[in-house]
Amino acid sequence: NALIGTPADCQHCPCPDRTSCAEIAQTGQVVCTNCPAGQTGIRCQMCEDGYYGDPLGQSGSARPCVRCDCNGNVDLNALGVCDHLTGRCLKCLGHTEGEHCERCQRGFYGDALNQTAVQKCKACSCSPGGTSGYVNECHPHTGNCLCLGHVTGRDCSYCEMGFFNLQPGVGCERCRCSPIGSAS
Amino acid sequence: PRPDVHPLPPGTHLLYAQSGRIEHVPLEGYEMKKDAGKAVLHLPEKVIIGVAYDCVEKMVYWTEITSPSISKASIQAGEPTAVITSDLDSPEGIAIDHLSRTMFWTDSVKDHIEVASLDGSQRRVIIDTDLVNPRAIVTDPPNGNLYWADWNREAPKIETSHMDGSNRRVLVKDDLSLPNGLTYDSQSSLLCWADAGTHKLECTHPSHGDRRKVIEGLQYPFGITSFGKNIYYTDWRRDAVVAVDRHAGKESDMYQPQKKTKIYGIATAYAQCPAGQNYCAVN
Numbered sequence: 001n002a003l004i005g006t007p008a009d010c011q012h013c014p015c016p017d018r019t020s021c022a023e024i025a026q027t028g029q030v031v032c033t034n035c036p037a038g039q040t041g042i043r044c045q046m047c048e049d050g051y052y053g054d055p056l057g058q059s060g061s062a063r064p065c066v067r068c069d070c071n072g073n074v075d076l077n078a079l080g081v082c083d084h085l086t087g088r089c090l091k092c093l094g095h096t097e098g099e100h101c102e103r104c105q106r107g108f109y110g111d112a113l114n115q116t117a118v119q120k121c122k123a124c125s126c127s128p129g130g131t132s133g134y135v136n137e138c139h140p141h142t143g144n145c146l147c148l149g150h151v152t153g154r155d156c157s158y159c160e161m162g163f164f165n166l167q168p169g170v171g172c173e174r175c176r177c178s179p180i181g182s183a184s
Numbered sequence: 185p186r187p188d189v190h191p192l193p194p195g196t197h198l199l200y201a202q203s204g205r206i207e208h209v210p211l212e213g214y215e216m217k218k219d220a221g222k223a224v225l226h227l228p229e230k231v232i233i234g235v236a237y238d239c240v241e242k243m244v245y246w247t248e249i250t251s252p253s254i255s256k257a258s259i260q261a262g263e264p265t266a267v268i269t270s271d272l273d274s275p276e277g278i279a280i281d282h283l284s285r286t287m288f289w290t291d292s293v294k295d296h297i298e299v300a301s302l303d304g305s306q307r308r309v310i311i312d313t314d315l316v317n318p319r320a321i322v323t324d325p326p327n328g329n330l331y332w333a334d335w336n337r338e339a340p341k342i343e344t345s346h347m348d349g350s351n352r353r354v355l356v357k358d359d360l361s362l363p364n365g366l367t368y369d370s371q372s373s374l375l376c377w378a379d380a381g382t383h384k385l386e387c388t389h390p391s392h393g394d395r396r397k398v399i400e401g402l403q404y405p406f407g408i409t410s411f412g413k414n415i416y417y418t419d420w421r422r423d424a425v426v427a428v429d430r431h432a433g434k435e436s437d438m439y440q441p442q443k444k445t446k447i448y449g450i451a452t453a454y455a456q457c458p459a460g461q462n463y464c465a466v467n
Contacts, residue, residue: 079292
């Protein structure tokens with residue numbers, strides 16, 4: 001307030017990079033009106049939508065506002081894709097999950113970080129007859145299901161060489177071919 | 185009144201949301217008075233998405249996603265009042281029926297459309313199936329119709345229903361990509377949309393089923409609103425409000441606010457409620 005008549009009438013705006021501010025008459029509260037790019041809030045302490053960080057270090061050490069990092073697993077046309085403070089991704093797509101959409105959801109496998117794959121995370125879809133686990137339980141990267149004895153294939157859908165007759169809950173039987181009459 | 189906000193002078197204005205603020209730019213005829221653009225409301229902790237205007241009480245309504253809520257304030261630099269604060273995840277588009285005194289909004293996480301009285305009471309879900317990324321929503325109060333767009337990348341569409349959710353139909357589904365913005369002009373009965381994927385602005389008379397391209401080569405439209413022969417859209421690439429002359433089929437003007445950050449929803453604040461069929465005015 002320039003009308004009081006003391007040397008401290010006009011003070012610097014408490015805003016980053018000497019940006020402008022305004023004082024609310026009733027409350028005396030000072031609000032920054034031109035925060036630097038990517039920043040917003042009364043003191044420019046917050047990151048804009050699509051960015052995260054803690055530019056003034058209000059909850060720990062200061063971190064500049066940077067773009068949400070969701071490993072390409074969020075839609076650029078979506079809003080509110082990450083938490084503006086922690087950066088936790090809130091709208092992971094394509095069956096990905098995690099702080100940065102960095103892994104496949106349970107029941108899916110693949111490489112959530114592969115930027116070229118059409119489908120990064122595929123359903124486990126284990127063969128119900130050949131798995132000893134659940135049909136939606138597989139190795140998160142390879143997709144290998146838990147197979148019954150002498151059953152093989154990523155999804156446990158067929159018998160190992162030398163075995164036949166896949167029986168649900170049991171597995172495959174050894175071939176009993178006569179060594180004299182067999183070609184192999 | 186706060187020094188950082190300004191009551192709106194009489195006349196027609198565009199209201200748009202940018203970086204925790206609702207700003208306005210006055211329209212003189214169809215011209216944007218760029219040097220007269222100012223903040224109507226400063227809400228520094230908020231990310232404001234959808235903006236709608238109630239021409240009866242001269243109030244602006246908006247959706248906000250940081251602490252998901254719907255609020256309102258008088259455009260005469262009134263204090264913001266929260267209207268809905270619970271059971272919202274990601275409210276985006278908002279529309280007002282000034283005749284029946286109700287508002288409608290989309291929620292892109294709950295994937296539904298709700299209605300409530302303008303004071304927040306009598307709240308009800310009216311559409312909750314077959315929505316993936318609902319965003320824009322607009323009303324046609326004289327005819328009691330509702331229109332909305334879903335930018336679902338697998339199957340984008342523009343739909344309509346009565347204001348209670350009944351008589352739901354798909355209006356447009358072919359050659360759509362990311363229909364972010366939707367506007368209905370009751371004078372011309374035109375429903376127009378801006379698509380950030382096809383980069384086109386197109387219109388249809390919902391009752392005729394015709395479809396006409398107004399302009400192509402848009403950059404990244406988000407919100408749109410109409411006023412007479414003009415359509416104004418917010419552009420995420422240029423951080424601007426762009427005027428399109430619907431008759432000439434070209435961009436006629438552009439307003440780039442000082443602040444270089446995304447501009448979200450936009451609404452026309454009419455000097456008076458639109459003339460024409462108005463069954464409440466008759467009674």
